[in-house]
Amino acid sequence: MPKVQFSTSSPVEQSDDICVIPVFEGPQPGAGSREVGRALDVDLRRLLEENRFRGKVGEVLTIPTLGRAGPGSILALGVGPKAEATPERLRRAAGKIAARVSGFRRVGVAVAPAGRGSADGAVQAIVEGLLLGAYRFDRYKGSPADEDGTTPRWQTVTLFGSGRQDAGAARRAIDRGLIVAEATAWARDLVNTPAIDATPDVLAREARKMARQVGLECRVWTKADLEKGRFGGILGVGRGSENPPRLIELRYRGAGSAAPVALTGKGVTFDSGGLSIKDAQQMEWMKSDMAGAATILGAMRAIGRLKPKVTVIAAIPSAENLPGGSAIRPGDVLHHRGGKTSEVLNTDAEGRLILADALAYLAEKKPRLIVDAATLTGACMIALGDEMWGVIGSDRRVIRALLQAGEEVGEPGWELPLWAGYRTQIESSVADVKNIGSRYGGAITAALFLKEFVGDIPWAHMDIAGTAFAERAGDYWPKGATGNPVRTIIRFVEGQADGGPKRG
Ligand code: BES
Ligand code: ZN
Ligand code: ZN
Numbered sequence: 001m002p003k004v005q006f007s008t009s010s011p012v013e014q015s016d017d018i019c020v021i022p023v024f025e026g027p028q029p030g031a032g033s034r035e036v037g038r039a040l041d042v043d044l045r046r047l048l049e050e051n052r053f054r055g056k057v058g059e060v061l062t063i064p065t066l067g068r069a070g071p072g073s074i075l076a077l078g079v080g081p082k083a084e085a086t087p088e089r090l091r092r093a094a095g096k097i098a099a100r101v102s103g104f105r106r107v108g109v110a111v112a113p114a115g116r117g118s119a120d121g122a123v124q125a126i127v128e129g130l131l132l133g134a135y136r137f138d139r140y141k142g143s144p145a146d147e148d149g150t151t152p153r154w155q156t157v158t159l160f161g162s163g164r165q166d167a168g169a170a171r172r173a174i175d176r177g178l179i180v181a182e183a184t185a186w187a188r189d190l191v192n193t194p195a196i197d198a199t200p201d202v203l204a205r206e207a208r209k210m211a212r213q214v215g216l217e218c219r220v221w222t223k224a225d226l227e228k229g230r231f232g233g234i235l236g237v238g239r240g241s242e243n244p245p246r247l248i249e250l251r252y253r254g255a256g257s258a259a260p261v262a263l264t265g266k267g268v269t270f271d272s273g274g275l276s277i278k279d280a281q282q283m284e285w286m287k288s289d290m291a292g293a294a295t296i297l298g299a300m301r302a303i304g305r306l307k308p309k310v311t312v313i314a315a316i317p318s319a320e321n322l323p324g325g326s327a328i329r330p331g332d333v334l335h336h337r338g339g340k341t342s343e344v345l346n347t348d349a350e351g352r353l354i355l356a357d358a359l360a361y362l363a364e365k366k367p368r369l370i371v372d373a374a375t376l377t378g379a380c381m382i383a384l385g386d387e388m389w390g391v392i393g394s395d396r397r398v399i400r401a402l403l404q405a406g407e408e409v410g411e412p413g414w415e416l417p418l419w420a421g422y423r424t425q426i427e428s429s430v431a432d433v434k435n436i437g438s439r440y441g442g443a444i445t446a447a448l449f450l451k452e453f454v455g456d457i458p459w460a461h462m463d464i465a466g467t468a469f470a471e472r473a474g475d476y477w478p479k480g481a482t483g484n485p486v487r488t489i490i491r492f493v494e495g496q497a498d499g500g501p502k503r504g
Contacts, residue, residue: 002107002154004127004178006170011110011160012039012069018101019071019108019160022093023048024082025055033076039069048076056080057089058096058475071108075101087117087125088410094129095476102134102152111161111170119165120173126159127177128184132483133476135185137192179305180490184483186210187291187298191468191481195270195287199243200318203267203290207248207297207316214304221247231317231361232335233353236344238319240274240327245319247358248293250300252312254497260311261496262367262457263300263489264358266351266374267293267318274347275323276330288481289351291468292374293318299489306490308497315361317354321347333431337361340452343431351376352435352449359453369398369458371492372450373485379442380416380463389413389467389485392447393460402460405491411484413462416443423448 011019012035021036037044040063053061059078065071079085079093094109101107109130111122134152161170190198190206204220211218223244226235231247238245248267251260271289272278278286293316300314328334332344334353338360342353351374362370380390389406391413393399399415406413425437425445433452437445447461467484470477477483 001131001178001182002152002157004157004159004174006123006159006161006167006174008161008163008165008167010035011108012036012071014070014108014158016071016106016108016158017104018073018075019110020075020077020097020101021110022079022090023053023055023076024085025078025080026082028082036069036074040065041068054078058093060097060100085117087121090122091125091129091410092475094126095133098130098133098152098476102154105153105155106158107154107156108158108160111159111165119161120169123159123161123170123173124177124180127174128181129476130157131178131181132184135188136478137189137480176306179302180487183298183302183490184486186301187294187486188477188481188483190294190297191288191291193287195320198269198287198290200238200246200267200269200320201243203269203293203318204246204248207250210297210301211250211304214301216300216304217251217253219249221249229337230335231337231357233337233342233357234317234319236328236332236334237268237274237321237350237354240324241320241322242324243269243320245317248297248314248316248318250314250316252300252303254307254309255311258311259366259368260313261493262362262365262370263296263312263314264355264362264370264372265292265294265296265316266290266355266372266376267316268351268354269318269320271321271348271350272323274321274327274350276346276348277323278348285469288469289375290318291464291481292372294481295373295464295468295486295489298483298486299493302486302490303493306494308494310493310497312493313362313365313367315358317358319354321350336453338364338453340433341431343428343434345434346436349435349446352446355450356453359450359459363453363455363457367457369395370454371398371402371460371462371489373462373464373489375465375468376463377443377446377465379446381466383416383443384414384466386466386470387412390416390443390463391460392416392418392444392463394418394451394454395458395460398458398460401495402462402488402492405495406485406488409487409491411467411488413485413488418447418451419444
């Protein structure tokens with residue numbers, strides 16, 4: 001990671017290799033442009049106009065300084081109309097140029113005051129955009145050196161704010177941005193890692209290592225432990241694979257005796273569908289079926305470092321869904337943690353089977369609320385596409401807080417109903433519930449299944465099947481794992497802390 005610093009001096013006086021100047025679309029170019037014009041002895045607005053630079057989001061123009069200013073070159077970066085400026089706009093704009101500036105050692109960025117949002121929010125968004133935009137997963141490449149495939153050479157990144165900005169607060173915003181971006185990138189790595197190398201045991205080891213690094217308590221339940229604890233859902237799904245299942249338990253103690261926030265996430269390290277096997281194309285990205293687990297692990301990593309005043313527990317189930325000789329069959333009945341039974345009519349609806357155990361286990365701890373994140377249904381992707389996660393739950397306040405957190409960090413979600421009328425669809429003739437409903441409303445029947453296991457604890461489920469993995473690159477993520485919604489969970493948890501949500 002580069003050293004990221006804050007300065008209130010003029011960006012044109014620093015000897016950075018390149019300095020990024022955000023430019024608004026419209027009459028006032030904004031941050032730093034007057035200084036740039038003066039230093040280069042040009043009318044910057046005219047220069048931009050002559051080059052047909054309009055300031056649209058992500059538009060860039062490189063201006064060599066030819067020794068007239070500190071930086072070797074100035075990169076004008078369009079950030080759209082000033083009135084529409086948001087932290088997410090800046091994050092996206094910064095993400096778009098991250099690869100372009102990743103070859104330079106010393107990078108400067110002038111901080112554009114985002115119209116809506118604080119200057120510190122802008123600082124944090126730029127840090128996140130740059131780091132997340134430069135993220136590459138090149139561990140498996142012999143020479144990771146194609147044009148925008150390089151890991152950044154940044155030694156220092158300097159953010160230039162106005163003299164009016166509180167430097168202490170800006171530095172804290174930088175630290176937050178670094179922590180959040182690093183945790184998100186770490187979660188992306190877990191999701192991008194092929195299933196052959198990211199087994200439930202490996203996931204648990206990574207979690208344990210992470211817990212040690214950031215100061216969390218960690219307990220890993222082995223297969224034998226899960227048998228003793230009667231986690232029949234996790235064990236059932238894991239039966240078809242040589243790689244035994246795990247349950248990863250984490251605790252962050254941020255508040256005395258107050259009831260904790262409880263988190264869980266689906267950790268299916270590969271989803272072949274089991275005996276209800278998927279076709280080849282549907283299986284291509286199924287190494288990402290542990291993105292819910294990675295989301296919660298990534299969020300816990302950041303939480304351990306940000307230290308909000310709230311206690312958080314997580315219990316993350318992980319199994320590999322393969323059709324080996326001992327695999328569960330359609331018609332089998334599983335005995336979940338807590339005693340409820342489920343009839344497995346489709347072994348490809350496995351996420352809910354492992355989450356059922358984890359939810360029941362967390363409910364035993366009487367937390368103040370439970371949130372789960374899971375790449376649970378194709379139905380949710382059909383409903384909301386790949387830019388919004390779905391949320392379904394039993395508690396309005398939890399749902400609203402998640403939606404709000406997502407909106408604040410640029411990872412929007414949308415609510416779907418927990419429609420009790422469909423409960424009859426998961427009635428089983430032999431067990432307490434069955435694991436599939438009819439063809440329609442699949443995201444809802446999946447949530448109704450989960451609801452059976454949370455008792456009366458306020459709960460919300462996030463279906464992230466659409467947002468966790470991108471088939472095409474976005475503004476601050478390459479093709480593959482997006483890390484969405486790690487930042488939402490972090491923000492949500494901070495909102496649960498004493499003293500309310502932290503800004504920025
Ligand atoms: N992991 C899948 C859901 C999924 C699909 C995630 C596409 C990401 C992209 C899940 O385990 C699954 O297979 N769900 C089935 C449920 C059905 C059998 C009731 C589905 O959505 O088709
Ligand atoms: Zn799955
Ligand atoms: Zn499945």
